[in-house]
Amino acid sequence: MDTLKTPAPLPAEPPPGCPFSPPQEYTHLRVEQPVSRVSMPDGSLAWLLTRYADIRSALSDPRFSSDVNAPGFPRSGMVTAGEGSSLIRTDPPEHGRRRRMLTRPFTVKSVSALRPRIQQITDQLCDEMEERKRKDGPDGSVDLVRSLALPLPSLVISLLLGVPYDDRDLFQSITATVLSRVNTEDERTTARKELRAYLGHLVAGKEGDPGDDILSELVHERMGEGQLTREEVTGTATLLLIAGHETTANMIGLGALTLLRNPRAADELRADPSLMPGAVEELLRFHSITRSGPRRAAIADVEVGGQLIKAGEGIVCAVASANRDPEQFPDADTFDIGRRNAQHHIAFGYGVHQCLGQSLARAELEISLNTLLARFPELRLAVDFEEVPFRSDMLVYGCHALPVTW
DSSP states (O other): OOOOSSOEEOOOOOOTTOTTSOOTHHHHHHHHOSEEEEEOTTSOEEEEEOSHHHHHHHHTOTTEEOOTTSTTOOOTTTOOTTGGGSGGGOOTTHHHHHHHTTSGGGSHHHHHHHHHHHHHHHHHHHHHHHHHHHHHOTTOOEEHIIIIITHHHHHHHHHHHTOOGGGHHHHHHHHHHHTBSSSOHHHHHHHHHHHHHHHHHHHHHHHHSOOSSHHHHIIIIIITTTSSOHHHHHHHHHHHHHIIIIIHHHHHHHHHHHHHHOHHHHHHHHHOGGGHHHHHHHHHHHOOSBSSOOEEEESSOEEETTEEEOTTOEEEEOHHHHTTOTTTSTTTTSOOTTOTTGGGOOTTOOGGGSOTTHHHHHHHHHHHHHHHHHHOTTOEESSOGGGSOBOTTBSBOSBSOOEEEO
């Protein structure tokens, strides 16, 4: 396969007027050049994978490394806080050893036991929405992002990790800086250091005053026995805190907005809430909140989609493109809660690095969206759809705000 003479920049923007759609370039690339050379923000080159089959193949191939220090790793401007010492940047067998230390709180069984607490938090947040709306009168609106989408996963991950929720403004603000596409690298670096310092202080506190939480367990059962270093515990805490609230918060906002834009689907879900798990899978397929996706570096020569990728070259897996690949999902650009194979999406990645917290994310999405539909049957946008501020300036896509009324 011939490479592009002048590599194009990594696609990032949705088509004009189509904020739910992935970058328009993906449609052309999947057909004409599914493994294509692209330039990263710093001018370095990487291979962009856009087809579902190729991406699944690459993400399950041990010849591709997740280590940011591997030669050719496409890291410019996108390595978030703590990645260098966190779970997602280790390869087998070290990855498996460390992942097993974190599995228990995120199993389907553990998350099922947590569901009543997630429901309680959701109900409380909806109560506060109703009270706020009552005070503002019939013309008032509520920001669904600030009122539900962001606080729900923030509260849950704070509870699990043992992070004081009172510090939410601090870690949410730092996370926003780290994930911003418009901030300078110096600003992101400063924010990363601030978050690591905050979590490092918290980890130190757990040594003398442990609780019933993930960080306390890592400190006393893993760090105390020499299985993890303090740096590794802090890196893991950073990853879980960012991933635990930022990603799910944006999916709740996008999911709610999608259902508001599809009233027939919303009515079906109100009439039969048992359809929500399937609807959530379709939402995860339809909205890939990471516009590019996982990155890897080849540690040996690998052929993907007919293209030779040499050792020392990097790849970027366009998950948003894979989840809209019509070869895997017929009529892929249509949102359909009855889609039979939606669960085969790769919104949570694929292979050994598939998202550890996916069961928790599914539970939070199912509970929050079912509760919204039941509690607010007349829920509607308080602004025109064109006025909703989408997060095109962030590495994790979603809505900055979602004004609603009823």
